[in-house]
Amino acid sequence: MRAARVFFAIMALGLAVCAAEPAKAAGPSGVVLTVKQLDQKTxxxxTARIKKARADNPVVFQRVAKVASQVPELDKRRRGPFATITLSLKRLGPDALMPMLEMLAVKGPARGDMTSTAWTTLRVGLIEAVGIQRDGVAEPVLTKILETDSDYWVVRAAAEALGRIGTDSAAAKLVSLAEKPNQRRMAVLSAIGNARRPVVAQALSKIVASATDRRTTRLTIQALGDVGNTWAWKTPALSKTGEGGSVRSTAAKALIDTFVRLYGDKELRVELQKSILLVDDPATPGLIEAAKSGASPELAQALDALRQKFEKSPLHKY
Structure with a gap:
């Protein structure tokens, strides 16, 4: 839901943002990178992995290419701002990873007469499908995309994909980009909640405390809700890491502190309530009570209302 809100908010600014592309170095070209943009080791x-994958399963390369070839027609029939091929690529399974990485960074179809929306559909769909596989082999490619591309949706998809991979280095890269006030920051902040690591929760806590504009504040509040999402932390992949308690408590404290500062802003107060309920940290009632110490009557009333919402949250049933 939050991704959808961000999606349509950015679309309101115009599709010109989506069409921006950095100049590419000479050499074989994927749809986002050229192979020469990658370091020699990568x-x-x-190249070796792609060669082996093609020898082992040439059919999956054909299937990925077929999905890509359908983009122009899907674009014509789209009902929203963009069509999507992510699920079609996901259905091809783990063997589709190498053909997708090849298309992204080594050799992909030329844009030709594709519209800007079709081109975005192709590039974002490939990146999202790569991220769903959570395979560290993709990390260098995704990192390079984050470092070099300027298209909002491409950067956002790469940040989300890198967050799903979730290694120490992936989390560090996302934190580094989220902390810098540049053109990529907003795209990264809108997706960094997928990197559910303590270092990310800590960084978001600092960002929300020092944010001076509403957009950064709102995106960071939403990211704190995502990074501490109680549902996500109940999944086997995340629960086994043992980091859920730390991440959720860090997110909850940052959100309550921000609530105390910004409760008078109706829009941000709603976002804060949503994120606090989504994190559903056991320490939340205690944090709320502590925040009431020395609070104004208006703040105390707002905190009481927040506690009531928290206690009635359906998440407590699970």
Whole structure:
């Protein structure tokens, strides 16, 4: 739901943002990178893996290419701002990873007469489908995309995909980009909640405390809700890491502190309530009570209302 809100908010600014692309170095070209943009070790490793994958399962390369070839027609029939091929690529399974990485960074179809929306559909769909596989082999490619591309939706998809991979280095890269006030920051903030690591929760806590504009504040509040999402932390992949308690408590404290500062802003107060309920940290009632110490009557009333919402949250049933 939050991704959808961000999606349509950015679309309101115009599709010109989506069409921006950095200049590419000479050499074989994928739809986002050229192979020469990758370091030599990654080039060698990726080329070898693609060669082996093609020998082992040439059919999956054809299937990925078929999905890509359908983009122009899907674009014509789209009902929203963009069509999507992510689920079609996901259905091809783990063997589709190498053909997708090849298309992204080594050799992909030329844009030709594709519309800007079709081109975005192709590039974002490939990145999202790569991220769903959570395979560390893709990390160097995704990192390079984050470092070099300027298209909002491409950067956002790469940040989300890197967050799903979730290694220490992936989390560090996302934190680094989220902390810098540049053109990629908003795209990264809108997706960094998928990187559910303590270092990310800590960084978001600092960002929301120092944010001076509403957009950064709102995106960071939403990211704190995502990073501490109680549902996500109940999944086997995340629960086994043992980091859920730390991440959720860090997110909850940052959200309550922000609530105390910004409760008078109706829009941000709603976002804060949503994120606090989504994190559903056991320490939340205690944090709320502590915040009432020395609070104004208006703040105390707002905190009481927040506690009531928290206690009535359906998440407590699970």
């Amino acid at each position: 080039q060698k490793d990726l």
